[in-house]
Amino acid sequence: MKVKLIRHTPEPEKLVAIAARLCYSPVGVEELDKQLDDEAVRKLIRFVINSGHLSTTEHAYFTFAIEGISRVLSHQLVRHRIASFNQQSQRYVKFKGNYEYITPDSIKQNEKINEKYKNFIADIHKFYEEMLNEGIEAEDARYILPNSSETKMIVTMNARELLHFFTVRCCNRAQKEIRDLAIEMLKNVKKVAPVIFENAGPNCLRIPCPEGKFTCGRPPLASDFEPDF
Numbered sequence: 259m260k261v262k263l264i265r266h267t268p269e270p271e272k273l274v275a276i277a278a279r280l281c282y283s284p285v286g287v288e289e290l291d292k293q294l295d296d297e298a299v300r301k302l303i304r305f306v307i308n309s310g311h312l313s314t315t316e317h318a319y320f321t322f323a324i325e326g327i328s329r330v331l332s333h334q335l336v337r338h339r340i341a342s343f344n345q346q347s348q349r350y351v352k353f354k355g356n357y358e359y360i361t362p363d364s365i366k367q368n369e370k371i372n373e374k375y376k377n378f379i380a381d382i383h384k385f386y387e388e389m390l391n392e393g394i395e396a397e398d399a400r401y402i403l404p405n406s407s408e409t410k411m412i413v414t415m416n417a418r419e420l421l422h423f424f425t426v427r428c429c430n431r432a433q434k435e436i437r438d439l440a441i442e443m444l445k446n447v448k449k450v451a452p453v454i455f456e457n458a459g460p461n462c463l464r465i466p467c468p469e470g471k472f473t474c475g476r477p478p479l480a481s482d483f484e485p486d487f
């Protein structure tokens with residue numbers, strides 16, 4: 259899996275702080291931009307996040323290039339509605355000779371099953387290529403491609419959506435591949451907006467686990483989400 263933060267709102271934390279301060283200020287945006295120093299920015303961000311006044315965090319956008327993920331993952335990812343997505347097409351891209359797929363760790367670790375998995379997917383791909391060679395359109399031949407097919411995406415979320423996304427997808431209850439992705443995304447945004455995302459992650463970092471009987475009972479450490487730099 260390759261996850262890269264490729265663009266973000268310039269000075270995302272300053273922008274969120276200006277938006278927060280504007281609500282209570284008699285002066286205009288230009289003046290606030292000059293007035294707010296780093297300490298004031300930190301205080302304002304902590305105030306809006308702790309008090310739940312999260313609309314100000316919607317001004318900060320983050321765009322990720324994501325490659326080497328399965329369509330199992332991408333299907334879960336696009337359920338997050340307050341985000342923008344583009345994904346490599348299985349209509350316009352023909353996977354002749356360049357077909358990649360994802361193997362979960364549990365399958366890799368079982369030699370016998372892993373061998374069967376590889377062979378099964380190789381057979382599927384052979385039939386897919388046969389269909390293309392017979393003139394079947396890629397948009398129809400793709401019906402037999404498995405969920406494990408590798409895909410590439412560009413994803414943009416604002417900070418408010420990211421905070422929500424990290425809460426549900428960094429949790430141990432989330433499926434492993436999307437959890438791995440969410441943790442990588444969190445590490446990336448912490449580098450450019452460390453105050454907004456300082457307490458981001460699963461609920462159990464902030465409050466008792468709300469998962470009831472489904473709790474994993476293994477709260478992660480805040481350090482699990484720190485960037486490696």
Ligand SMILES: Cc1cc2nc3c(=O)[nH]c(=O)nc-3n(C[C@H](O)[C@H](O)[C@H](O)COP(=O)(O)OP(=O)(O)OC[C@H]3O[C@@H](n4cnc5c(N)ncnc54)[C@H](O)[C@@H]3O)c2cc1C
Nearest residue numbers: 334337338339340341419422423426427429430431432433
């Ligand atoms: C562990 C786990 C297991 C899951 N299992 C399943 C499953 O078995 N089946 C399944 O179908 N899905 C499943 N999901 C997906 C889940 O139901 C959500 O679709 C997904 O997590 C997107 O989150 P969301 O809807 O909270 O928020 P997003 O779409 O990311 O939106 C963010 C927030 O905006 C607000 N919002 C967005 N749209 C609306 C709206 N139309 N009306 C009101 N408020 C809105 C809500 O407050 C929402 O929380 C699972 C998710 C997790 C994390």
